[in-house]
Amino acid sequence: MTDRPALPAETDTLMFQEARQTAEVVATQFSRNDAVIRALAQQLRENPPPFVATCARGSSDHAATYAKYLFETQLGIVTASASPSVGSVYEARQQLKDALYLVISQSGKSPDLLRNAAAAAEAGARVVAIVNAEDSPLAALADTVIPLHAGPERSVAATKSYLGSLAAILQLAAHWKNEAPLLQALPKLPDALRAAWQSDWSSLTDGLADAHNLFVLGRGLGLAAAQEAALKFKETCGLHAEAYSSAEVKHGPMALVGPGFPVLCFAQPDETEAGTLALAREFRGRGAQVWVSSEHGDPGSNPEQALPLAPAPHPACAPLLTIQSFYRAINALALRRGHNPDVPPHLNKVTETV
Incomplete structure (x- = not known):
């Protein structure tokens, strides 16, 4: 029997180092993409699409969830997720004329995304690629390319590229809506991300060291953060986690929540916050272990399970700050549980599906 490789120190993992770069990545991205974003936004205001379709997998699909809630709440544009297999496996043609077809990918190489992007273009959609690899096949297919400018990401677990998305x-x-609150939040976001990186979420690391499963809850704009966190628990820690809307969890899954059951709640600082905090109190009343991330605090929580959320320059920025704090905590938790977060078993950095 061979010895397991020694684990790196917490600050030496690629995941830690790459996640820590997020604030600089975002600042660079906002600067370099300003012209292309402004031009695209003006075109979309002049010729609004009837709807937006997103196409992505993995962490990029969680980013698509964020796009859905952001576009629908801020712009009133219906946004739906297109299943890649509908185009790549079933080869079913879709009615996409004049739609905005948003493809999100780190590598821009996955065959199913490429087939769907090509089919969307043939159907008359405007194809926009959010991609880290500007020289990728996906970028070549798109009408407009929005680069992530995240630089190389060597850890299998995506961090800065997800937050860059x-x-x-x-x-x-922000530029599509073209109103002050969102636009004024953009230059403040990098500093808010730096503050989020310094947030102390060690109580989550301590509390989940021996856990076997948990729920991660969010709602609205915060649902994408819950989805991403649940994936990272499985990917980096070997810990089974399921993400639910704090409304959807009441439709059956909450029957599992009893004494000692771990629940992580992301309280988005907007109209959904009160409901998420109420659910956290209900689960806590059942004896569950409940951690709550909240900008405004949770009066009923155990102080040892309160996770500080850095103040957001706009509620739409909060999911990015939540995940930035979470990435530091999950990196530490993976090592605590004996896993190297950079090399999850059975996974590769680039996943190519058909």
């Missing part, structure tokens, strides 16, 4: 979506929405 959210930032690109936020920048597009």
Whole structure:
């Protein structure tokens, strides 16, 4: 029997180092993409699409969830997720004339995304690619390319590229809407991300060291953060986690929540916050272990399970700050549980599906 490789120190993992770069990535992205975003936003205001379709997988699909709630709440544009297999496996043609077809990918190489992007273009959609690899096949197919400018990401677990995807979506929405609150939040976001990186979420790391499963809850704009967190628990820690809307969890899954059951709640600082905090109190009343991330605090929580959320320059920025704090905590948790977050078993950095 061979010995397991020694684990790196917490600050030496690629995941830690790459996630820590997010604030600089976002600042660079906002600057370099300003012209292309402004031009695209003006075109979308002059010729509004009837709807937006997103196409993505993995963490990029979680970014698409964020796009759905952001576009629908800020712009009133219906946004739906297109299943890649409908085009790549079933080869079913879709009615996409004049739609905005948003494809999100780190590598821009996955065959199913490429087939769907090509089919969307043939159907008359405007194809926009949010991609880290500007020289990728996906970028070549798109009408407009929004680069992430995240630089190389060597850890299998995506961090800065995921948050870069959210930032690109936020920048597009802000300029598309063209109103002060969102636009004024953009230059403040990098500093808010730096503050989020310093937030102390060690109570989550301590509390989940021996856990076997948990729920991660968010709602609205915060649902994408819950989805991403649940994936990272599985990917980096070998810990089974399921993400639910704090409304959807009441439709059956909450039957599992009893004494000792771990629940992580992301309280988005907007109209959904009160309901998420109420659900956290209900689960806590059942004896569940409940951690709450909240900008405004949770009066009923155990102080040892309160996770501080850095103040957001706009509620739409909060999911990025939540995940930035979470990435630091999950990196530490993976190592605590004996896993190297950079090399999850059975996974590759680039996943190519058909």
